[in-house]
Amino acid sequence: METALFFQVFTVTGPVFAMLIAGVYLRKARLINDAFIATASNLSFRALMPTLLFFSILQADLDTALQLDLIGYFYLVTLLTFGWAWLWSLKRVPVRDRGVYVQGAFRGNCGIIGLALAASQYGVYGLSTGGVIAGIGIVLFNVLSVVVLGIYSPTFESDIKSVLSNLARNPLILSVLAGLLASWVGLGLPEWVMVSGDYFASMTLPLALVCIGGSLSLGSLVDSGRLAISASLIKVLWTPALFTVIAWLIGFEGRDLGMLYLFLASPTAAVSYVMARAAGSDGKLAANIIAISTVFSMVTIMFGLYLLEHYGLI
Structure with a gap:
């Protein structure tokens, strides 16, 4: 029974992390390079991911995709983690590193890894609802990052006008809003457009995950440092463990609890x-946090899903 449960969890996480590992080895084998990663990442951000989000939301029931309680709780946890990491850093992190530390501790890779895991676990529901959570979450992530980096950087200004301008042009936010509007008005598209959109969007997650894997620096794991490990543990261990338990206590259950955890x-x-x-x-500290938190998450996500499945909570 326990072995079967483990393999059930692995079928969700395995494909996602396999793509990350593939990216690492493709880079090592020189089949992909910095130029490829930069171009493919730009393609994913500006075209593939927006297409995926738009069509997944369009094809979903709006009442199902727009889960205000999930979005509200995710926003609340993001704010609390941001405040927690900032307070923690005041006495433990050098002033020059606080902005990077706090951002690394609260800003999750929801648009790619979170969405890929949600799609693997919950299919269409994971894509549509997860797409809304990720798209709307980008707004808060960007605002909080600009604030904390601006405070601790001698060269970076927290220009609210530029932040709002960037958010207004963000392809992911625009695609989520377009998908919600199209779903609300009941927009119908020709079958050939839907099929073509699905073909185009199907490249999104594998390509984006390979790019993330290819951009990871294994040397960062050796040259990690206390700060990078500390921020990574807040991101992938303490925050999900604490706030998933609280979510369960206040009434979240089933796939909604699973979505929050992922x-x-x-x-x-x-x-x-x-x-x-x-x-x-x-x-360098930012790169270390990304690399370490990604590697740690391969273990913490699998273990967390295993516990949630074992106790019948999701």
Whole structure:
């Protein structure tokens, strides 16, 4: 029974992490390089992922995709984790590193890894509902990241106007809003358009996951440091463990509880490195947090899903 449960959990997490590992080895074998990763990541962000989110939300029932209680709780946890990590950093993290540390501890890779896990576990429901959570979550992630990096960076200013401008042009946010609007008005598209969209969108998650794997630096695991490990543990262990239990206590159950866990347990987003570099902060620390949290999450997500399945909570 326990072995069967383990393999059930592995069928959810295995394919996702296999793509990450494939990216690592493809990079090592020089079948992909920085130029490929940059181009493919840009394609995923600007075209593939928006298409996936739009069609998954369009084809879902709007009452099912727009789960305000899930979105509200996810937002609340994000804010609490942000505050918790910031308070924790005040006495334990050098001033110059606090912005990078806090961002690494709260900003999850929901748009790729979280969404891929949700789709693997819950199919269409995971894609549509997860797409809404990820798309709307980007707004809060960006605002909080700009605030904390701006405070601790000598060269980066928290310009609210530029933040709002970037959010208004974000392809993921726009695709989620377009999908919700199209679903609400009952937009019908020709069958050939739907099939073509599905073909195009099907490339999204494998390609994005391979790019993340290819961008990971295994050297970062050796040169990790206390701060990177600490931020990673907050992101993939303490936050999902604590707030998944609280979610269960206040009434979340079944696939909703499972969705919350998968998104809360997702490792640090790769874009946090870009944000840190743009802020003139320690890019090496940001890269270390991304690498370590991703590797740690391979264990913590599987173990957490196993416990949730074992006790019949999801």
